[in-house]
Amino acid sequence: MFREDLFAGARVLVTGGGTGLGRMMAERLLALGASVEVWGRRGEVVQATADAMNARYPGRAAARAVDIKDPEAIEAAIAAMWAEGRPATHLINNAAGNFISRTEDLSSRAFHAIADIVFHGTFQVTQALGKRWIKDGTGGAVVSIIVTWVRTGAPFVVPSAMSKAGIDAMTKSIAVEWGRHGIRLNAIAPGTIPTEGMFARLRPGENNPEERLAKANPMRRIGTPQDIGDLAAFLLSPIWINGETIALDGGGWLTGGGGFQDYLAWGDAEWEEARARIKARNEADKTKRG
Template sequence: MFATDLFKGKKILITGGGTGLGRGIAERLLGLGAEIAICGRRRGVCEATADELMKAHGGVVKAYGVDIRDAAAVDAMVEEIFRDGPLTSLVNNAAGNFIARTEDLSPRGFDAIANIVMHGTFYVTQAVGKRWIHGRHRGSVVSITVTWVRNGGPFVVPSAMSKAAIDAMTKSLAAEWGRYGVRLNAIAPGEIPTEGMSKRLMPDEGKGTLAVNPFGRVGRMEELQNLAAFLLSDGCEWLTGETIAMDGAQALATGGNFYELRKWGDSEWKAAREAIEAQNARDKAERA
């Protein structure tokens, strides 16, 4: 679909690039000639991913350990990246989510999601954008959102609220920064199986999507990779301020996600919470 050197001379930062969707996007853009920077809270994971991608595809992948909830740390990372030349693009992928009845949420649980998804995404976008503007560089941003920004997300309210903020940021900054040659778009993917999503958001292991999706299947990584590559390319520079759903029309057909969980009672929520806590404990042990 794309020329192999489509992103030659481009330098792209991908948040949450060590695993999941971020890693998939990084791999595709690297294969198309881009220099890649990936960041995440677990520097070791990002470094391992960088090594694996360079061994498989060549090129340059630099890894950074940063908690995007820390605005000062984000700014320092972006400053370091720009010392070797400006970024040309940014992919806001870092996120967090879990299913829960909203009445059961603690302030800490809400903040855990909002601080990563809303605050962190803004910190990174502002840190990159202000350097583009001051240096008179053109730039492109793609943020990963969700279809719930259009119709809400029951049982994932912190994520729905925070992703809606990214949708609003995309539209707002597309209008504000267009005069500087900076574009912002977003992708709202449906279910594309990754380790993190499967652990915390799909207690039925994706069977629900197979039953209700008009295509009768989940999404494929290469579909997201190709859409991200198109949006970041120079092939359609007048496209900005848009959020593109890529979910096989599932949101149109069903009205949203997770609404079926209204049928759960206390026992089902208890089991789901225990499963998530157990997985969190395993993840913590692996990082130790």
């Protein structure tokens, strides 16, 4: 089904599209004929990504600096897409954030740092686009990136697990409400697909976690950009699937919920060391970005 013109004429908005899974999916959709607009908080990052994409697919990638925690910024950005003659026909909700922490150590600010992006931001983008699609009578398709933890829970990543569970519920609820308008919502719960900085924040100090995680997976491997790109394309294509969350992890979620149970053995010293490593990585990223 993955022919080169599958998404000819489609315009896909990808939040968090400058790096990581968002960029992987955007690049796969470009290869299948789509145009994309990538959003992110860091304008220079999303613009560099769009420039790289346009070098291969001339004129088919655009970038916009948007903080999806801000509903007014979302509305303005979507209004601009329509005004510029490039209205989105599809949406990938990928923007997110996560870090490990004992729940008793979480501050309200730390909790909101995740929830305001993943929970509030994802809904706000979905609602803003959905209103346009309903008004214009065009229909549309949404894929949201969540986690397998919505089925199992997960220790030490509670703000993310709670927020992603909310998006899972949103997917099912709005799929029923908006199906009559020709709008479908589905979600992908990916397993380990390595992205820049992921292990530094979730597995600080562990050497070569990819090898360990691959050995623990029923299929003895971790995910690839093509895995998630192909599934996103499948769900965004005009297929009669609506309100589903599909685990993309080789069956890994069946072997143990969340994947962070090993941290139950950590004491204060280990958590202090982990926080220091994560802070050092964040500072290095800021320095690298200038």
